[in-house]
Amino acid sequence: xxxxxxxxxxxxxxxxxxxxxxxxxxxxxxxxxxxxxxxxxxxxxxxxxxxxxxxxxxxxxxxxxxxxxxxxxxxxxxxxxxxxxxxxxxxxxxxxxxxxxxxxxxxxxxxxxxxxxxxxxxxxxxxxxxxxxxxxxxxxxxxxxxxxxxxxxxxxxxxxxxxxxxxxxxxxxxxxxxxxxxxxxxxxxxxxxxxxxxxxxxxxxxxxxxxxxxxxxxxxxxxxxxxxxxxxxxxxxxxxxxxxxxxxxxxxxxxxxxxxxxxxxxxxxxxxxxxxxxxxxxxxxxxxxxxxxxxxxxxxxxxxxxxxxxxxxxxxxxxxxxxxxxxxxxxxxxxxxxxxxxxxxxxxxxxxxxxxxxxxxxxxxxxxxxxxxxxxxxxxxxxxxxxxxxxxxxxxxxxxxxxxxxxxxxx
Numbered sequence: 001x002x003x004x005x006x007x008x009x010x011x012x013x014x015x016x017x018x019x020x021x022x023x024x025x026x027x028x029x030x031x032x033x034x035x036x037x038x039x040x041x042x043x044x045x046x047x048x049x050x051x052x053x054x055x056x057x058x059x060x061x062x063x064x065x066x067x068x069x070x071x072x073x074x075x076x077x078x079x080x081x082x083x084x085x086x087x088x089x090x091x092x093x094x095x096x097x098x099x100x101x102x103x104x105x106x107x108x109x110x111x112x113x114x115x116x117x118x119x120x121x122x123x124x125x126x127x128x129x130x131x132x133x134x135x136x137x138x139x140x141x142x143x144x145x146x147x148x149x150x151x152x153x154x155x156x157x158x159x160x161x162x163x164x165x166x167x168x169x170x171x172x173x174x175x176x177x178x179x180x181x182x183x184x185x186x187x188x189x190x191x192x193x194x195x196x197x198x199x200x201x202x203x204x205x206x207x208x209x210x211x212x213x214x215x216x217x218x219x220x221x222x223x224x225x226x227x228x229x230x231x232x233x234x235x236x237x238x239x240x241x242x243x244x245x246x247x248x249x250x251x252x253x254x255x256x257x258x259x260x261x262x263x264x265x266x267x268x269x270x271x272x273x274x275x276x277x278x279x280x281x282x283x284x285x286x287x288x289x290x291x292x293x294x295x296x297x298x299x300x301x302x303x304x305x306x307x308x309x310x311x312x313x314x315x316x317x318x319x320x321x322x323x324x325x326x327x328x329x330x331x332x333x334x335x336x337x338x339x340x341x342x343x344x345x346x347x348x349x350x351x352x353x354x355x356x357x358x359x360x361x362x363x364x365x366x367x368x369x370x371x372x373x374x375x376x377x378x379x380x381x382x383x384x385x386x387x388x389x390x391x392x393x394x395x396x397x398x399x400x401x402x403x404x405x406x407x408x409x410x411x
Contacts, residue, residue, distance in 0.1 A: 050358035055114030056237030088198025096163035105157040112322040115142040117256040128260035140243030147320040148301040149238035166193030173211035177230040180297035188233025198247025284320040285386035308394040330379040337371025
């Protein structure tokens with residue numbers, strides 16, 4: 001637990017992100033929070049802090065592609081001879097739906113994007129948006145589960161689904177799935193599909209034992225279950241590596257499903273609906289008894305979440321964000337059971353972040369009123385709400401009577 005008194009709260013904001021795993025900072029809220037006049041008389045948090053997730057990634061070695069290429073060529077020849085694999089139809093247009101699906105998870109969103117395809121064939125990096133959200137030679141797009149990648153993997157909360165119909169050319173399962181090193185010498189659990197136009201998509205790093213029971217030669221439809229996001233193979237944490245190749249000899253020329261000013265591999269977007277390059281959003285809100293714990297990889301995270309408290313208990317109000325940017329200020333509100341406002345404050349990050357969590361707390365929470373309270377965060381034009389209870393009979397009403405706030409699909 002980290003609490004700070006006003007005497008400790010100066011000149012620390014600029015150093016909030018000096019640690020790549022954990023931000024431990026607080027500040028005088030007069031300097032940090034943009035408070036309206038109506039808020040100044042309200043109860044303001046006495047401390048805050050947070051942390052960010054190091055973006056998971058992988059380094060697939062050259063011999064991985066060589067070995068997979070030999071396997072794919074032999075499999076295609078055999079399936080074509082058996083009449084199972086139709087001849088490619090190059091004139092067809094293949095578009096992709098989203099390759100992730102949440103499975104009974106009470107989050108507003110369950111993923112973040114860490115790395116895009118590297119458009120720069122020479123030395124140096126360049127993503128489709130003319131920036132550097134990639135790394136040297138990266139051949140696909142990395143989607144990581146957030147928050148709590150290891151907990152999500154263990155509970156099988158985020159599933160990988162087929163982005164387009166295809167025939168299975170490679171199915172690998174049984175490999176260790178708790179790797180923390182992108183340079184590890186190991187093979188990923190994976191599904192490789194060939195589409196009707198002959199192009200090929202790879203879904204890598206799946207959880208051990210989760211891969212679809214369908215076998216090589218069988219077909220899948222768009223949206224069909226393929227596995228669970230894991231960290232098998234050369235991987236630094238749970239994520240899906242989604243990689244697409246043109247028709248022909250594998251590995252062939254890459255396709256980047258995203259379209260932007262610096263996209264040189266594929267004309268136009270291949271997504272049914274392409275998301276924004278940065279989409280600041282609240283993935284999850286929580287009330288907790290302590291700040292979340294992020295042990296050393298690959299240990300499961302510790303959310304410390306709770307929704308029923310006694311008056312005066314310390315409460316940590318925690319928000320888990322994806323794609324937070326300096327361009328958006330978020331507004332936090334606490335409402336009493338009678339609908340009146342207990343507190344209202346604002347905060348703006350000083351960095352663009354793929355995944356970040358923030359907490360806000362009081363040494364003791366002086367509620368003074370029993371019943372169902374709400375904690376909300378407004379960001380990028382969307383407000384998300386979490387209910388909690390003070391000295392009351394707990395009744396989980398699935399948040400604020402707004403079933404549309406929850407979804408089993410992403411983004």
